Amino acid sequence: MTALVDEIRQIIASEGPMSLERYMAIALTHPEHGYYMNRDPFGAEGDFTTAPEISQMFGELLGLWAAEVWFRLGAPERINLVELGPGRGTLMLDALRAARVVSGLHDALDVHLIEASPALRNMQNEKLAEYLDMIQWHDSIEHLPEGPIIVIANEFFDALPACQYVKAEDGWHERMIGEDGDGKLHFGLAPDPQPLIQARAKKGTVLEVSFAAHDTMRTLASRIVEQTGALVAIDYGHMATGPSETLQAIRKHAMTDPLAEPGEADITMHVDFAHLARAARAAGAEVSGPIIQADFLMSLGLFERAAGLKKNADVRQAMEIDRSLLRLVGTGQEKGAGDKLVPSMGALFKVIGVSTADLGILPGFESKPGQTP
Ligand code: SAH
Numbered sequence: 001m002t003a004l005v006d007e008i009r010q011i012i013a014s015e016g017p018m019s020l021e022r023y024m025a026i027a028l029t030h031p032e033h034g035y036y037m038n039r040d041p042f043g044a045e046g047d048f049t050t051a052p053e054i055s056q057m058f059g060e061l062l063g064l065w066a067a068e069v070w071f072r073l074g075a076p077e078r079i080n081l082v083e084l085g086p087g088r089g090t091l092m093l094d095a096l097r098a099a100r101v102v103s104g105l106h107d108a109l110d111v112h113l114i115e116a117s118p119a120l121r122n123m124q125n126e127k128l129a130e131y132l133d134m135i136q137w138h139d140s141i142e143h144l145p146e147g148p149i150i151v152i153a154n155e156f157f158d159a160l161p162a163c164q165y166v167k168a169e170d171g172w173h174e175r176m177i178g179e180d181g182d183g184k185l186h187f188g189l190a191p192d193p194q195p196l197i198q199a200r201a202k203k204g205t206v207l208e209v210s211f212a213a214h215d216t217m218r219t220l221a222s223r224i225v226e227q228t229g230a231l232v233a234i235d236y237g238h239m240a241t242g243p244s245e246t247l248q249a250i251r252k253h254a255m256t257d258p259l260a261e262p263g264e265a266d267i268t269m270h271v272d273f274a275h276l277a278r279a280a281r282a283a284g285a286e287v288s289g290p291i292i293q294a295d296f297l298m299s300l301g302l303f304e305r306a307a308g309l310k311k312n313a314d315v316r317q318a319m320e321i322d323r324s325l326l327r328l329v330g331t332g333q334e335k336g337a338g339d340k341l342v343p344s345m346g347a348l349f350k351v352i353g354v355s356t357a358d359l360g361i362l363p364g365f366e367s368k369p370g371q372t373p
Contacts, residue, residue: 004030004034019176020164020247024162037118055325059091062091064301069355082150084151086120089126095152112136112137141216148228149224150229151230159266162247165209175187209275217279249265273352287354288355289351289365296351299366351365
């Protein structure tokens with residue numbers, strides 16, 4: 001049993017069943033035992049692999065994306081480049097290297113990393129050692145300084161806590177977590193329906209709502225409207241709001257029971273991109289996309305960058321580049337960590353852009369603008 005199971009059981013004993021939202025927040029970011037707080041979850045040795053860990057091209061293209069946005073903003077003398085949940089710091093390292101070729105940009109950059117985990121902050125600090133004079137860390141977006149912002153978020157929104165509601169005869173009941181006296185955590189439903197959720201659906205239908213994702217997007221979009229800037233978010237998710245049951249826990253690249261080992265497994269829910277788009281529009285911002293990751297990366301020049309890298313690569317390196325290309329933009333299954341078959345990211349991952357209207361359709365989204373249903 002994990003240390004967190006005990007703590008969660010105590011809370012339930014004194015306060016009654018807890019919402020899935022609260023459970024997820026505790027399991028992921030409890031200051032002492034939260035999943036992200038004291039480990040490196042990424043890569044073949046860890047629990048899951050993210051796009052920047054698959055290929056340097058991912059971070060490089062996002063660095064050039066940020067450079068193009070900076071130009072469109074009129075190349076301001078100071079610009080806040082913000083990354084939400086930077087993981088190992090790999091994306092930012094590749095982005096900053098790529099941005100070096102853009103004259104004047106490095107001198108204008110103030111980099112802000114929003115990171116809850118002390119362990120990952122340490123890794124980011126080591127990885128980005130050559131750039132420390134331009135970097136500041138923050139616990140939350142509330143602490144960002146004034147001024148224009150360019151925000152990058154890869155696999156951040158899916159780690160934010162979310163609620164599930166289950167349709168019954170008398171309405172939508174929130175999914176709760178309780179303990180039946182057997183020491184184990186169990187799913188249950190709140191006895192009364194949640195009056196704010198009103199939608200027709202068959203009995204047993206599940207809806208997932210992340211208020212934290214909505215609030216984060218709305219806050220950043222308001223900032224962008226007031227002080228200019230742009231945001232790009234990339235995540236596992238769906239284009240349209242609808243019934244979905246995507247809560248999952250991953251440990252060592254395999255699915256596990258989300259209630260069995262809080263603090264030891266990554267727990268996520270797919271991101272509802274239509275919900276994010278509504279949050280951004282409600283703040284008065286313009287939305288680009290959502291589109292699938294494959295379209296976004298290809299439109300930013302992924303294949304051209306791969307061809308450039310292959311010019312200086314030996315045969316083994318060239319094969320590695322092709323393999324990572326397939327994982328980033330393929331739509332089938334490719335070999336992942338330990339040669340296990342994993343679904344490629346090309347269509348499973350979606351990308352959304354947020355800006356003020358005068359910036360136009362953001363870079364990477366031009367081919368398929370405005371797909372929000
Ligand atoms: N962007 C990275 C890592 C994705 S994992 C990559 O693509 O590889 C999610 C990241 O968000 C981790 O760095 C995690 O510690 C951070 N994180 C999760 N919840 C957070 C929260 N509520 N506030 C700040 N950071 C958070």
